[in-house]
Every structure is written in C-alpha cells, then in structure tokens.
Amino acid sequence: MQQSWNSDRRRTAIGRASLSVPARQALADRQLDAGRTILDYGCGRGGDVVSLQRLACNITGWDPYFSSSSSVAPSDVVLLTYVLNVIEDPVERRQTLKEAWRLAGSVLIVSARLTWDRSKVSGQEYGDGLLTSRQTFQHLFSPNELRAYVEEVTGTRCITAAPGIVYAFKDDSARLDYLAHRIVPDANWLASADTASAIASLVDYVERRGRPPRVDEMPRPMAVQLAHLKPGELKRLVHDSVDAERVSAGAKRTTLNTLLFLAVELFNGRGPFSSLPLGLQLDVRSFFTSYKEACQRSDRLLLKLRDDAYVRGAMNASCVGKITPTALYVHRRAVDRMPAVLRLYEHCASIVAGRPQAWTIAKLKHQGRAVGWLDYPEFNKDPHPRITTSYVADLKSLETSHMSYANSANRPLLHRKHEFLAPDDPDVPRYRRLTESELRAGLYENPHLIGTEDGWEAELIRCGRMLRGHRLVRRHEA
Template identity: 30%
Template sequence: MDATKFNQLVSSVPLGKKLPEAIYLHKDCFPELDNSLTQFILAVGSALKIDPNEWHIVKLSRNEFRLSLLSYPTFFTEAYPSLTQSVTVDLNKLSHRIVDYKDSDNPPILHRKETMLPAQHECFDEFKAITEEGENAGLYQNSRMIGFKQSWLRTIEAHGYTLVDGRLFRSSAVIDQSNTTVTSIDRHKTAIVRHELSAPMKQLAKQGYLNGEHTIFDYGCGRGDDLTELEAHGLDALGWDPNFRPEAEKVKSDLVNIGFVINVIEDKVERDEALLGAWELTEKLLVVSAMLANDKFISQFTPYKDGVITSINTFQKYYAQSELKGYIERTLDENAIAIAPGIFYLFKDKLEEQRFLSGRFKRHHSWKQLTTPTPTSEEQARLLFTKHHNLLNRFWDKCLELGRLPALEEFTETPEIIAAIGNAKKALKLLLQVQGEQATKVFEAAIATRREDLLVYFALCQFEQHKGYTHLPNELKRDIKVFFDTYKVAQAEAKTLLYRIANTQEIEQACIEAHQILPASKLNDGHSLELHKQFLPLLPALLRVYVGAAVQLYGELDEIDIVKIHITSGKVSFMGYDNFDTSPLPTLRERIKVKMWQLDVDFFDYVDEHSRPPLINKHLLLTSTDETYKKQLSFDKRLSKLLGLNEHDNVFMSKCEFDSKLLMLNKKIIGFTIKSVT
C-alpha cells in the first residue's frame, strides 16, 4: 500500500474519533472498515512483532503516511484509561518509535471513548453517558488542559467533583485550610510529559524566533520534551533542571525560556534568584510564563506561604495577569511585554525589541497586482518594463510593503535593478509611468498606510521605557526620515494620537466612522463597537491605538473572536466563542475585560455550558462575502421574528434561558433550521 491509497482509505473511514490531524479507532471498529485498511494495520503490527493483544487503539494520520498503535489495557474497565505504550510508525521513512508510559505519574488519558466504537457496541451507551457527565460538569472547556492524568484530575477537582469508581460525583470533603504544616514539596511532580511544544515555545515559533538563527536555553526544562522537539528540528537548544538535569551547564543564549518555573518555587528568595538567573543568561530575549487563576479557583486548595499546596503535594503560586507583569518588572527592572495570558517577553537586545514591536502593529497588505502594461507613447519604457517584468513586480511589492523605496539591504535584488534600470528611483518612476494612474493611487495609499502604522507603533511605545533614536534599528530610522523627517516630530505626533484615546467624543466619532468603513461590525450607539478580530487592522489609527493598549495588557488574541470597544468607560472586551466559524448560534466561552485606566484585566469563564450566552444576530459580524452569510442572515431574521427582537437589540441571556424560551415556543434549532417540536 502506498501513501496515496492509505490517505484515500483513511478519508473514507466512516466512524471513529475524528480530529483535524488523525482518527482514533478501537479494534472493535475493524469490521466497519475497508478490509484492505484493516489488513494493512494488522500487518504493520505483525511486522514490528507487536502482540495483537498488547494494543487496543489505532491512530490513523489524515495527512501523512503514518499510524500509531496505542495500548490502553483498561479501556473497558476505567472511565478515563491511561496510555501505557505507543508505537508510532512512519511508513514513508520505514521507521518507528516506542514510548513507554507504564511508570509515568502523568500519562496521556482517553476521553469520549464512545466515539472510538461502533454505535451498536454494547458499551457505547455507557461510555456516552460518561462523556455527557463530563460535559455537564464543564470539564471539556479547555481541551489543551485535560489530555494528561494529573491535569485531568486537577480539572475535575477544580470544578468541585471527584471520581468514584470512574464516575463523577460532587465533592463532599471539605479542605481543612487550618492545616498548613508542610514538611516537603514534591517539585519534581510538576514536570509533565509533553507531546507537543509548550505554550511559550509555540509563541516563539509563531513569532519566527525558532527559525534556526538563535541559540536557545530552557531554564527549568523539566523532563526535556521541548528540547527533544527543538533538537529534532536541528535547533541549537540546551537546558537545565534542578531535578532532571542538575549536572547540565547553564549557558548564555540568544533566547532563554523560563516556562512555568517561578510558580512552582515556594521560597520567594529562590523564586527571585531563578528569574534573575534566567535573565543573566539572556543575550536577546527572555520568555517568562506562569500559571494564572482567579480567587475562586485558588480557594479550593490548602494555602501555603504565598501560594497553595495541590493534591499531589506540589506548590503552586497562581498569578493574575497584571500581578505577574508587576512581579517580573519589579524583579528585573525591565519592561515586560504581554504575549498571551501568563506569557511575557523581556528583551535584552533593545534593537530586537523595537523590531518586534514595530512588526506587531504592522498591517499586512494584499494589494491587487498591477502587471499589465498600459498603452503608452514611450515605447522604450514599455519594452524595458516588459523585458524585466518579474523583477520589477517583486520590486513593486517591496515598495508597497515599505511605502517607500527600499534600501540596499531591504531588497536583495537591488543590484539587478541597478543593472537593468539604473537605480531604484528610476525603477519606481518607470513602474508608475507604465502602470498608469491606478498604480499612483495604490502607491499613495501604501504611503499613507505605512505612516499610520508607524504612528500607531510609536504611540503604543509610549507605554514602554523611552528608546533613544540611536537605539532604533536602521529600517526604523529610514522610516522616520521619509515619513516624519525627524524622530522628535514622530514622537510628538504619536503622543498626540495616544492622548486622544482619553477623549470619549473622538472615540465615539471614530467608532461611527469605523462602522461605516468596516466590512462588518455592530455599533451600539453611545456604548460600544463590536467587530471580529480579523478587522482590527482596518480600524482608524485612533481605535487601533485604543485596542492596542488593551492588547499590551492582555497579550495575543489567539483564542479570541470578537472585540468590543467601549466608548465611554476606557475598557475593551475580548470574547471567545465556541464554534464561532461553524455554528449559527455560537455560545460565549470566555470574556476578558481590560480596564485601561486601572491597568487591570478581568477574566470571566463561562464554565457551565448552560450558562453560556448565545450570540444573537451573528450576521452583523460577518462580511456579505462570507460563505455562510446568506444562511446566517436568513436564520437570524427567522430567530429574531420568533423572539420578537429587532436586529440591533442587545440580548444577553444564558443558554439555559434561551433554550427555555424556545421550549415555550415549541421550537428547536437544528443547524441553521428552526423546527417545531413534535
């Protein structure tokens, strides 16, 4: 069997737990599969001399020629069975890797077991009931946090439940918080087994820092799973850990990560020393991360020093976002940049800091390519353009990106431009001449856009420590000269823009203008403007600074769908919905309110699925070109009429309340259809 045939057969598998990258199946599903796929899976196991009774689940890759044979010996006897061994087979490379979890105190575990069995299986209904118990208890809200045994048990405990014979029951035991006597802390138990990069490392990858150009040191690397993955990609990565790699050398590196370390150190002095030690090793960028939690969550544990003791005798110091930022900055006397909840960047290389911040607020353009020469009397110019068509198109793209002529190091093909045209200035003139008036308008728009991007960047830099002109990277110095003449002018204009975010009248007017130009948004007169995060770069500069200030306090918006700009209260709300892209009635999963005047962030988690407010009239936040827009609009009109609502009514009710209203009206929703209950 080849890769093409394998992928075709996997694509046609009619059942199983289907994830974007793979399908999980119990062997009891094999009679439902194409016989050739079943025989191939069994043949792979036989070739590796794996006893068929020693594995129970097969994981089939949906994108690669790869499968895994997974051992879950307690699949039918435990509600959430643990993985004891995995055998991953790369059929392209004809290689395999065995990972043993028998002695692990935190092995991967299975959820939703019924999805891995045929619907007619005798255990299907029992397993489905177990899953529904977990859903009703709100345990599946953060899928990234429940894949391993200890984090799953902590999630169960945090939601007020306990496992009895594998089933969920409300916790009846009361923690004796008067007993704070602790003889020793098992720090080593906090080091989990990872099967993908940690959140801080994923952020580094996202920002382009794991491209092979930087040395990396993981301070407090635990079992070293991040290092293993980085090394597999050929990256220069080293690490040290007091429990698992105590003999390793602490090495100065470009990038240093101290990931979820300070929150497990119970001694304050030692905690400070760890953070200072990581900073001492940093050449360019330090990444600091720690666990976040609210008071309600923390109150479930036994207090100890300035943190708590967990059920497995580990210490945890949980932070609020602003508290963590303050602690880092007080300890290191450096500016901490929020990247995500619980993750901060601190740059020792200040030029690199400016490059990062500048790129963070730069819009990415998709200008329409102008490549067809228009008729002109200057035949020589047209022939020259045609002769060097591809080169000039690449040069044009760079000019549009920068809003100006590129310097020699900013466009690697400048020598070819000089040889063909004479110099960069002549090349731009030729492009504008041959492509006509439309090209001139496009270039003028690029100039205005880049200047505005820089103003937003310099305005948001006012939140950080002042950077002198000499400390700016060369590309920014060129931008200043072209767009502002001097750094002093750029700073003055940026401060004026920043101070304007306190003017509620200007904010309101900007929201009105934005509502008119955005592809989709919802304006609540005098109160707020709501929009999808994809439209943030299209906002006027004033609102980009307004939201940008909130982002600096909160971090990246990876899990966020909708942004609400509050007009009069100096607040910005970030909202994440379940299945926003696919559901006609997505429900609110989390809401973050950034109070800029107080420099504080409030987190609101809708843990109970039934308490999650549904998003009414979602079409207001979609573009008319969205593939689901027409269906959504039709659905919203029918639903609003049924509930007696106007299109712009602000409706905020729980899913339970919403379902009750539908029930009273004898209606139910299936997909985009509203049906009568029979």
C-alpha cells in the first residue's frame, strides 16, 4: 500500500473508542471466535485490534503507516475494514483485495463506506472517487457494487452480512453454515449439570426441533452425561417426557426453516446434499422423503414468490403485521411468524443487500419485490415512535436506497403500534388501549394530517389531549 497520486491515506485512520460496525457484525455472526486467528489488514490506529484482544480474540494488526513492523501471516479470518475506500489507484485497490483474500484461511470480511455517506464527504471528483480538502481519497460503494466487486476479485459467491459488509468464504461449507445460522434458529441447549438436567435439555431440544438429535449434535459434556444410558432407555425417557403438541409444532417450524434455507441457497447456488450442514441434513431426512423432494418443495415456494396475487393473498392472510394499500409492515419481533413465502421474501432481500444492524420494522411491498427495513429506536418507549433511517432493497433491480431522518424537523411517526406485532405479544394490550383512547378522542378523524410530528401535535391540540407515556389525558390535567 504505497502512496500514489495526491492522497494522504494516513489521515483517514481514526481513533476508535469502541468496536467498528464491521467488527461488531462479525462478532454477532460468530466469525471472530476465540479459537480462530484473526488479521486486521490495514488496521489504521489499531482500535479494533485492541478491543478484540480484550475480548480474548487471537488477533494481530498490520498497517503500512501505523503498524508496518508487524508480521503479516495467513490467518483464519482477515478483516479488510474501510481500506478499499481510501485507495485511489484502481489497480492497487484490486491488488490489495487479492492479497487480503490470499491471506484468509477461512473467511475474508470486507467493509467499505457507502454512497449514502456522500453528503458527509466534501471534495472534488478525482479518478473514480473524491479527493477531499484534507488530501484524502474516498471511493464510495453501493452495497451491490461492493458485493459484486469482491465476488469478481475473489472468484467466490459472497454474502452481504449488512449494508457495506461482505463475507467471502474460502470453503463453501463455511458459507452454508453461516447461511444456516441466519435462517435456522440456533439449537440452544439448556444447562445440564447432571443426568436429570441433561435429559430435560434433550426433551427441550426435541420439542423445539421436532426430532431427536444425533449424539454428535449434542454439546460434548451433555453427551458424556448421557453415555451410560442405553439408546432404547434414553429414547423411552424422552418419549415419556415430551409434549406431543410441542413436538408437532417444532417439526412444522423446522420443516419451514429447511425450505427457507434451500430456497435462499438456490439464490446463491444450491449444492449437493452432502454440502449441507449436519443439522440440516438430519432435518431433511426427518421431515422429507428425500433431498429431491425438499428441493422441489423449496423451488415451488420460490415460484410463489414471483406471483403478485399469491404474495398479496399471503399478506392478507398473515396473522401478524399491518397491511396498507402498498405494503405489509411487520415488527422484527414478529417477522418469523409471517407465512413462509413472506419470510422467504425478506430473507432473499437480506442476502442480496444485507439486513441493517439497526431496524425495527420490515416493509414488504405488494407490487414488484422490494423490502425496506425501517428503524424506530424508541418503539418500546415512545407511544408514537419517530423514524430515524430507512434502507430499501429492490429484488428486481438489485438497487438499494438509504434515507436518514436524523436532521429532519418533521419526521414521520407511527400510530396503532399493536398492529405491527403478533396478537399474543405482551405489549399488544397496552398499545391497543392507547389506540382505542385516541379513536374515542377523535384523533384519527383526519388521517392525512397525523403522519408527521407537526400534524400529530396539531391534532392533539385540536382535541385538547396530550400523552403521558402510553396514556392519553386531557390537557388541563397536565
């Protein structure tokens, strides 16, 4: 990474008091396990290196300006964090990515600043980017451009973990393991300190997954605790303890999750049965007559996703979410309760464009295929939460758009919060009572006025009401 043209790359390195967004995402996605070696290639001032070392990660950092004496050796995980942006020479940019890929033993994690940061970068056009007044260079990527670029250079199928964060796996089985982690809920095990608690944990697993685990799926300490029991005896103990209705519900849930995985896998290129993670292989054997049958059912689900009438019917039949003339809006706590075709709709968009780290409500359009992730950070506290960001991915054009409302003086806000949640959500009664109070007070008589902060406040004043938390009171009670 030698300096060329007129850019001073050292000035782009910032001091970090906390982990960068890409490092937090990688931690959440379990890519930075303590047992893996990690290289932060182009680490800048080393903020992520220090923070990850405190988390017991085996990480080293190298930077041509700040850590040039550090050794650069192949590592299980290589982080290339906001490096490609600052390289003004396209040839060198590509070479840097190639070298990072060569050094990665398991996964390369590439992150870059995105085009929606353009308003934060002042400068003049220079090459394929901007040269700032501080003599630093920025090439801003769109999310789709970054993924396509990494795929082209590495020659492998990549997954967008979040907007501006791309994972390139050296081993396709690792990619599928990650994909399964995103789609199929973790098979968490209850603590098992003795035989009795180990059996209770096994019963819990069977009820949630719908099938018994194989020994090599169990945590090792638990397998040891149960090793003295004969298989027939263990099977009887579990059979006598499980709730049959829960097992049936677990089997149905696992079947749908498997179909979703196979559908999304086709989106990236479906492999043979042997390429599936072990847990999914066992799910296929338990709930389908064959891998071929599972794939055929998954393909039919994908075809249904193309049918506007079918998708609209699924939205109308959904037991969760608020439907409008243009879209279905569902809180993130309820997205897994949507019909399978709608879950697939949202998952496909997340694989293409990356699901943002911060979001509250998913918006699924009726016509065309576009998913938006809307962030209302005060949803739980604010009776009428204000939007802060919107990120939309179009599945047909593969284009994305981002909007920030941080500096907006009159932000859109939500009403009828209970409608975005599942009916059995514990917050629904409280939210519904507020909506009913607002209806009785006449606050929804002019729906075209109440969609923004100013309009809503004006209607509150007109009706002589104000809010105290999730209670509506008369203004003279203040």
